[in-house]
Amino acid sequence: MxxxxxxxxxxxxxxxxxxxxxxxxxxxxxxxxxxxxxxxxxxxxxxxxxxxxxxxxxxAFFRWDIISDPQFVGFANFAELATDPTVRVSFLNTFGFVVIAVTLQLAVALFLAVLVQSRMPAWLRTFFRSAFFFPLILSAASVSLVMAYLFNAEFGLVNQVLAAINLPEVGWLTTDAGAITVVILVYVWQNFGFTFLLFVGGLASIPRDVYEASSIDGATGWKQFRAITLPLLSPTVLVASVMAIISALQIFDQPYVLTRGGPGDATRTAVMVIFESAFQQLEFGRASAIGIVLTLIIIGVTALQFRLSRRFVFYS
Amino acid sequence: MATTLSGPLPGVHTPPTRTRRERGALGSAAKVAVMVVAAFLTLGPVVWTLFTALTPLEAGTGERSFGLGAFADVFVQVDMWLLVWNSALVTGLCAAGQMITAAMAGYVFAKMEFRGKGLLFGLVLATMMVPMQVTIVPVFLLIRGMGLADTLLALIIPAIPTAFGTFLMRQYFLGLPHELGEAAALDGAGPFRTFFSIFAPLAAPGLAIVGILAFNYHWNEFFRPLIMLISEQNFTVPLGLVTLQGNLGTGSVATVLAGVVLSMIPALVVFILGNKPLREGLTAGSNK
Incomplete structure (x- = not known):
């Protein structure tokens, strides 16, 4: 090189x-x-x-703790990934997280991007756009600090609100399902604005006369959305989902600050295990092996994007 | 610069006329109502943070009262000035370094012809595909080998070369007419003067995008400082705040949140002054 x-x-x-x-x-x-x-x-x-x-x-082919001499172990680090329960759980967690968070992120962003196109005063549209985009400029670590207080099971505002409307309080960061939910919500809260911006740009590039022509043919609302908006937006949807998937695969800050991966291993992600393997357990070889697997997955997702874009995406 | 916030996004001037007859005012009102709820959920936690930081619990009474006590307390609990200084140093030098190196490399990739250009540019782009979490272990070892472990330079030096910034600046320089350079050459300007006095000033808006994105990223970043820094005197703001929260537990919510509010101020200034370049820069990677 x-x-x-x-x-x-x-x-x-x-x-x-x-x-x-x-x-x-x-x-x-x-x-x-x-x-x-x-x-x-x-x-x-x-x-x-x-x-x-x-x-x-x-x-990735060595066992090394920085202090003693590196020891060649062949594919042992990779083989261990499949057997080590923590690593396996962390990858399963990451995949599950990606599926739910990215779906939610795309759905919320698309919904709001379509809504923000409707009739309203210009200043209101600017306000909404700025509001949805605002969390992007904050630090994920600081945001997670704030959210940890909001979702605190004992004194957090979220449980106070639930109690006030006679709903059962939830052990947000103390139960598996609660902690996973919070990590997803906090991540989507901060990142949907990015996808939203992409969709606003994509919607703006759909020529308006297509809608006008279909209106004359009697198509309205939902029908237009399915027949025009979605197909013509599909290149943007594809790019947005790939970018969202790649970024979600690398989630670290939110679970690290909110839960440190707990309770148990419930919110431990792949990058958290890279961090812990390398910098807490001094298993540099294992950390590298996990990193390589993660990179291959990311390259795979990108390659899939290219294939899919040739088969399914409509270009006008 | 308030205009950057109030102007409509390009191309989103007026909504399609299709819904006017079917939905009417009621449909629009419902849509706006849904968006008000969404905006409330988006901004609510930020407003709550500000409100809670401004109304700390009184030590004796357990009552909340309005005041700046929590903000004063952050500076007692942690060396906030030092955290801000460290973050400013890292952010400023990363942004400046990225702007300079990206302008130079982007210019060459856009305006110069040389053997191996396509290959080199392809390699630059390829490095964008590799997630930072994968290279962090060898980068940490390199930094340690260079004797820079637990220094701010550990965060600055590896972050200065920027593939994305180079890509962005190349696009920007490609948009500037080649004739500008030829005219300058006819007037007797050498290649260096052509760059510094003709092309570089014209690329200022592109440079602003690179700088703002670098600022936004490095002011907020947590992963690399967590790995590279050990001593508290070298901590950056996000790392310092997470550590502060760990030390205080759940006792002084207002104090930690006051720190969070302070850390948001520079980001907020950039958001207001640089809204448009920030939006363009964030979405730039998706257009090509």
């Missing part, structure tokens, strides 16, 4: 587009500029992304 970032071999090349009238000194300066300007980005990405990828792959 280091060959990629070595600027010298190609540095002698003159820029092809430079007109012949350009003086030699300028041509040399152009070459200088090219590699000087690329160097920080290429060297930086090489050192802090490419080298770590290779390092991660290598580490």
């Amino acid at each position: 280091t060959a990629v970032v070595a600027p010298t071999p190609a540095a002698a090349e003159a820029p092809k587009s430079a007109p012949t009238a350009v003086p030699r000194a300028d041509r040399r300066a152009t070459t200088w500029l090219t590699w000087l300007f690329l160097a920080p980005t290429l060297l930086g990405l090489g050192l802090f992304t490419m080298v770590p990828i290779v390092g991660s792959i290598l580490l």
Whole structure:
């Protein structure tokens, strides 16, 4: 990978587009500029992304605690992933979380993106758009601190409200189902605004005369939504779901701050296990193996997007 | 800059006329009502945070009273100024570094011809696919090897090269006419002057997007500081607040929430001043 970032071999090349009238000194300066300007980005990405990828792959085949010498263990780290109950639970948790959170996120975002298009004063539309987008700029860790208080089983506002309307109080962060629900709600609360923005952009690009033509044919409301909006929005829906899936697969801040993965392992996610394996149990090889599996899943999702977009998505 | 908040999004000028006859005013009112509920649920926790921070429990009486006591208490419980300074340093240097390196690399990928350009740009884009959580272990080991463990540089240096920023700036420079450079060359400007005095100033809006996104990300980030930093004197704001909550338990809700409110102020300023570039930047990756 280091060959990629070595600027010298190609540095002698003159820029092809430079007109012949350009003086030699300028041509040399152009070459200088090219590699000087690329160097920080290429060297930086090489050192802090490419080298770590290779390092991660290598580490996954070793058992290493930083202190003693690394020990080659072949595929043992990967084999352990399948047998280790914590790792297995964390991946199942992550998959379950992704399915529910992403579905909820897309549904809420689409619903609100369609609603925000309806007739209302411009300032009101701006207010709604800003409100839905606002949580995105907050820190997930701080948001989780706030939500931990709101969902506190003893004195949290949520249970107070439930009690006030004569509903049973819920052990939000103390029961498995409660903790999972809170992590999902907090995550979706903070992230639906992103999908919402994508859908607002996608809806705006649907030509209005399509609706007008279908109105003349007698199509209304729900029928138009199914026959026009959804198919024409499908490229946006696909991109939005892939981005949402990739981001949800990497969830860490919310469960770490809200529950530390508990109760038991109920909200332990894949990235939490990477963190705990590496930085609490000093199992760097195992952490790398989990990271590689997670990356392969993410690449798989991206590849699936490309396949699906060829088969199912309508482009106008 | 208040206009950035009040202007409609491009293309969403007026709703389709289709619903006018069928639904009428009643349907619109119902829709607005649903959205008011959604906005209440979205902003409610933020308003509650502010309200609770401003009404701390009195030590003796157990009564809530309005005041800034909780805000004063944050500075007693934790070195808030130091947390803010650390976060500002990391955020500022990451943003500045990303803007500079992305402008330079994006310019070269947009305007220069050289052997291997397509391959190198492809590699830059490929690094975007790799989640940070996967490279964090080797990055931690690298940082430790460089003797930077438990320093703010551990957060800054690896974050400066930016594939996404480079991509964004390349798109931006591609949109600027090539003739600008040729005209400058005819006037005798060398390649460096052409970049610094012609192209770089014109790319300011693109740079603003890169800077604002970097600010938003690094001001709020938690995962990397949690891993890279050990000593409390190096903590950034989110890490400091989570630690504070851990130390105080559930006793001083208002104090922790006062800290959360303080941490939101810079993000809020950016949200108001940079609403449009923030929106454009966040969704930029989905358009191409």
